[in-house]
Amino acid sequence: MAEAGPETVLVRKTVLSHGAGLWRFIPALVAAAATLWFAQFIGPVSHGDIPEYVASWVPQLGISFAFRLDGLALAFALLICGIGAMVFLYASAYFRSDRRLLSLQLSLMAFAVSMVGLTTADDAITLFIFWEGTTVTSFLLIGFDHEKEKSRRAAIQALIITGAGGLALFAGLLVMGSLVGSFRLSEMNLAGDVIRASPLYPVIFTLVILGCFTKSAQWPFHFWLPGAMAAPTPVSAYLHSATMVKAGVFLMARFTPALSGTDLWTWTLVPVGAFTMILASVWAMRQTDLKLMLAFTTVMGLSMMTMLLGIGGPYAVAAAMTFLLVHAFYKAGLFLSVGMIEKGSGSRDYTEISGLARAMPHTATVVMLAALSMAGMIPFFGFIGKELIYESTAHAHFAPQAVTAAAILANALMFACSGMVAIRPFFFRPRACPKDKPADPGWALWLGPTILAALGLLCGLFPSAVEHVLVAPMVQAVAGEGLPGHLALWHGPGLPLYLSLATFALGFVLYLLLDAIHTGLAAAEPKLPRTESWYDGFMRGLGKVARRTSVLVQNGNMTSYLRRTFLALAAVIWIALLAGTASWPGFRLSVEAIDWAIFTIITASIVVVLRTASRLTGITALGGIGSGIAIIFVIYGATDVAMTQLFVEILVVIFMAIAMVRLPRTGGVPFVPLNAVVAGILGVAVSVTLLMVLGTGLDLSLTEFFEENSAPVALGHNIVNVILVDFRGLDTMGETAVIAIAAIAAYAVLMAGRKRARGGE
């Protein structure tokens, strides 16, 4: 067996790599087909003809499986499927010889489906389910290298933060749904005035925005996104630049008609967006790992969109939507390109590579194209995006100077970061990189990033096409009105142009100072407070609480478990008694002599069982209790029951006595005040309950049925017997089986001990 091992592995590997050539392209083809399918709706949607699909799901609760393909949904669907096709193709080459390719592609496909569902959903519950789908698949994808501790940690961090945000979102959606009276998003958006006027608005807003901020990595939840770079490059390019992290921005856009326009909306989104934007773009300068740098600029891009949606109005929404497309193209392209740099040269740290332009000309061209769009250069799409941003920040009704200044600073830092990724690895003197002969990777790797980078240029050159196909329908869906003006590369001299020029100048200076800024930030980093440490502290605290709770609750002591069980039982009974409507009974209180006698016998027996140190006395007194109860049965007309009770009582005494002989003496039961209190509370509860039950009416219809039918139907005169063997005969048979099983089990338990004793000794 052992000799066959290595050969088998070899054979399997060959088969896999041979077969890999065929099936590994399937996901990319599927995604491309989906893109074409969605593309057929571009025409109708741009004319306001919005396709809907509704299937009934839980009609009782007003929940339906509803989808609606408006401009926003369509643009996202096209992005998800289009970029998906390129990323899937890229992944099939990136993981070509990796046996985990299938699992990666399945997770990526599951993610893509969730994401398309999330963006096209028109029902809050449907949306939430797909939202959670992206959270779970993202967890699987970040933790793809699950052998590495770092990956596992990053995956759990992302799961907890976005998962917690998802729960908040769910609560928010439920409140909003019950307020509006519908779970359809389109109807919620029509009821914007009702929602904003409601006293519940702050609650809804906070819960929904928590979901958006955690998903789209806004401060103070931003840290999970750079951590998520533990994922493989294709995953980062897909989830953490173009699609998943935009889900939060998407939702803010989706709910713009329902929730935006209030002071709370503006005063939350604009400051948080602006602060996160500056914070992220500054920290991007600190990184030398290009992928990590891109992660921080992604946070910056998301916060830019958050800020613009916070400003609100058609101008800002148009800017946000345009920038969303700009960002999707250049960021996915750059992420994939960084993967190409790493494949080609063996490193993605710009301090380890330089002068690669000659060895990797294609990669250098692609990176340059994407970076120029990121820097917002003419004639790239990024320039149009930046102009629109300045246009809207300058006209913001909320601190326009401050917002514009923040946008300039962030854009200038972005400009410097573009230089970092486009110039550092490719120019200057070539030096020894981790791979001996750096070279451009194969077509499957370069095709996707090339298309994306080219799109950045083409969209810049033909802005009116993008406007008709994507931007105008998106703005229509979000802002509820058409695009103000038109997308154009050249607006002529004006404030946005001057601001752009200022950005270039500032960005150029920042790029020249890159090394100094990097050194300064690296030195300051340990001293600065980090929200990630809040998270770590919270998780540690949670662990501590869990440990303490376990020690307290799960202490392994049978007696304390029993104590809690009885206390809980007493609590339930008392709550029912105190909260119930039953009143004190009004039956006769006369007590006959025979009642006194029975009561005395049983009570005395109970006291003896409790107090005696002799086991034999205890067992005898136990028999006394049973016999006393048998007498009650006799005098109140239950002769059969009394006979059974007496017979069983005799057996109990015999069995107990047998057991007693084999068990050691342990003396009497010591007095434990706590146990006595618990037992007392429970006992009083039982007495009071029984009295109250006896004081209420009783439905005797079943008894009357048995009294009337026993003789004519079952031909029996002892009604109790007839019930047992006839009316409820099957039940009795089951109970007989239970007794038989108990006897067999008891026998097995006793015999097992003997056998082991013989075998063992």
Add this chain to the structure above:
Amino acid sequence: MEIMIALLAGFLVAAGAYLMMSGKTLPYLFGLTMISNAANLIIFASGRLTFGKPPLIPEGAHSIEGASNALPQALILTAIVIGFGLLVFALALAYRSYYVLGTTKMDHMNASEPGTEVGS
């Protein structure tokens, strides 16, 4: 008598619970028996008490009126037997646990696999 039965049921439950919480196997079984008895008593009393009139249809008659409630009696009859089955099984377990673990203190029976006890 109702008030007496209510008091007795309360006593039996309290004493039974107290014994079960003592942490020794034999008193635990005593407590279990008491609570079984109390439960039967409660079901019996819930069907209301009728003095000295068993639910027996006289020879030749088709039905009776004013006899004891037959339904709870039928229920208790099986409950007594089932309770006895439970007690026998618990007795066997008590004996076996002493035989294997060498203790009758239930707080010492806290390892799922004897020999790998975790102290607490």
